[in-house]
Amino acid sequence: MIKFLFAFLALNLLPYTTVYAAEIRGDLSLQGFLFVSNPAWQNQGDQSASVAANVEFFHDFHNNLSLTIEGFYRIDSQDNERSHGDLRMAEFLYYTDNFEITAGLGHVFWGATEFVHLVDIINQTDQVEALDGEQKLGQPMVHLTVPKEWGVMEAFALPWFRERTFPGANGRFRTPIPVNTNQTQYESSSKEHHFDFAFRYSTNLATADVGIYYFNGTARDPVLRLAFDEIFKTPSLFPYYEQIGQTGLDIQLMAGEWLLKGEAYYRTGQSRSYAATTFGFEYTFTAIADTMMDMGLIGEYVYDDRNNGWLPTIYENDIMAGVRLAVNDMADSTVLLGAIRDLDSGSTILAIEASRRLGDSIRLNLDASFFVDMDYEDPAFAMAKDDFIKLEMVYYW
Template sequence: MSKDTRLRFQTRRLGAAGLVLTAALPCYAWGADISVTSAYLSPEVYWYPQNGASIQDHGNAALAGSAELFTYLPRNWSLKATPYGRVDFVDDNRHRVDFKELDFEYFHNSHIVNIGLRHVSWSTVEAVNVLPLQVADVINQRDIAGDPAGQDKLGAPSMRYAYQAESMQYEVYALPWFRERTLPSREARENPTRGQLEFDEDDALFTDDRDNHRLGYALRVEKVTGEVNLAAFHYDGYRQDPLFVPGAEPGHLRPLYYKVRTTGFTVQGTAGSWLYKGEFAYNNTEESNSRYALPTDFFAAVTGAEYTFIRPEEQADLSVFAEYIYDSRGDGALGTPFDQDLFVGVRWASNDYNDSTLIVGAIADLNHSAAVYHLNFKRRLTPNIAMKLTLRGYDPDDSDPLYPLRDDPLINASFTYYFD
């Protein structure tokens, strides 16, 4: 482990310790009774069978663990804390000591106040469980170094006020601190430059002089009826997925975060065995004095449908789904590899004691001869042990942005032990 990496890891550890003390002191002062609602320890392995660049490893192995703590506090307050740690035995960029959530909540009648780190999901589509799409999921940053598929989220520092009416919910978020994306190391197989360039994630650029301390905000209104869930939202802050510009040293890239105003809506509705869903957002790029090119205003959407075959109770469910992914930025340097794609798949759920779930899908690029294949299987082996297996493969042509990943099919396996 390099000196800089050790320093970064120690800084994160000290920061997490500070958060623990911040949470623990009021609980101690009030004599709160803290309960552990869940806890787990999980060894995991990422394995790439084919050879990559000479500098790249075949994979990594890590040990991760987390616990969920909860306590009631005086005057209608409560605290939920979810400390999380991961130690990787190969890739230093995957070390992490953090909180998934550290959330003080006040609840009175229909009024809710939250202060701290939170996980927030406004997405309705299946594709967000495979790709780091952030059409409607605009609050949390993604831990790409920890999970290349982008499913692991970093807790978002926020202050939230919500009002819950009979069929409506109103939310206001103040976002005082923007969290930067964690990125793969030069040796990581999911590094899109095949080990040629290093990401300087600790030397990020921002289009605002206040850097990541610029205050952002978000608004959301949700309407729930018997068959339709409709929500509108607005976000003002940094775009979560950065651009990359040349770093201070040759062979290095610096993340560049730019400000956007994102306005959109999500919809989810049922009609018999059909489930319709979609999320749509218009992103207005805020003007800045940045000397680097920024995306112009762009529109992004994911929309689709899912059909579930009716089965007798306690038998396995089988669903098929299709979703269309669109992003007007295109797939150039300022865009995304998933600008016009079709995601189709099948989901099978056992609905029994083992709670087995299998999802098999493919993402086809409609502009190139390219595809991404995905398989995810989960099963509970014993009351305390669950396993997860993920397979992913790429089949791009030489004009597709994912072409550098052509030799990087992935096998990811983890076994999680849940403590009683």
């Protein structure tokens, strides 16, 4: 359905852009992965290349009504599951001075911290796109926003659930046994048609932004369950999506020269209720060493009160540190160095993200991650051999 709609968008809307006086733009990107080590699991490759396109169409009907459509498609040389498309957005927006309402496939972000996005729950993660989980699938919703002097009230009706994407057998960054999304199971008998809903209140105080929400519906993060083929007894993993209630909180706070950030949630519905939190700081040195360069230091911590082995997350009791350099040159060059260390097992992930513009409309991105001292009991151990260097060139039109 999604792929069909995307194809429809690409083929049919393009010729009409001038007629509708609408705005259309997008980007085209080439991406290559080079893996440092031989793969840990069968069928995985040593390198991969892919090409991806984003197309965004916007039309303003005037009278405060508009339509936004964003389509995405990637073709990957290695992993069939990573060759995929999605309608990131297909949304009508109407607003007045008193309220705003959207209907369609939308995209909503909640959160405050830099490393781990714990409380962000409306949109499903497009896991095959990026390890950081920041790429999201379009979520069908009706979203009402009422801004008041004392804060913003929001209500979400979410009639259709999107499954998380997982790498296929040929892809890296996967579990030892690939996740089979054809065997997905749900706790709810209505499966992906379960009606989810959420309410959120957020407000801007003098030095702080605070948000609190309640979500009820299908967990976006599935439990991975093991199944065996009846005849051949071959094992497979399948996602199991449970019904949850989740109360979440996010805060961004300016304290002198410091920026403090925190997120927390309390979740019911999965075997036992539990809580998770992440918080930290960002401190920026401007114009360092008589240059135009800014250097931001980031320190964060994440804790999840689930026991080891039950509903595993790679962020159980981890500390994160980062240095962000903004060169402030014409090319808007930036470099981010980051490290995540599991305090219990000592497993450590080191990451570099560097980016600069070439000319007016091309951006060059270099990412690398190294998995160091991975403990075999750590859920991230499956990626211990996935050290990579990724080079990406994006052309914006």
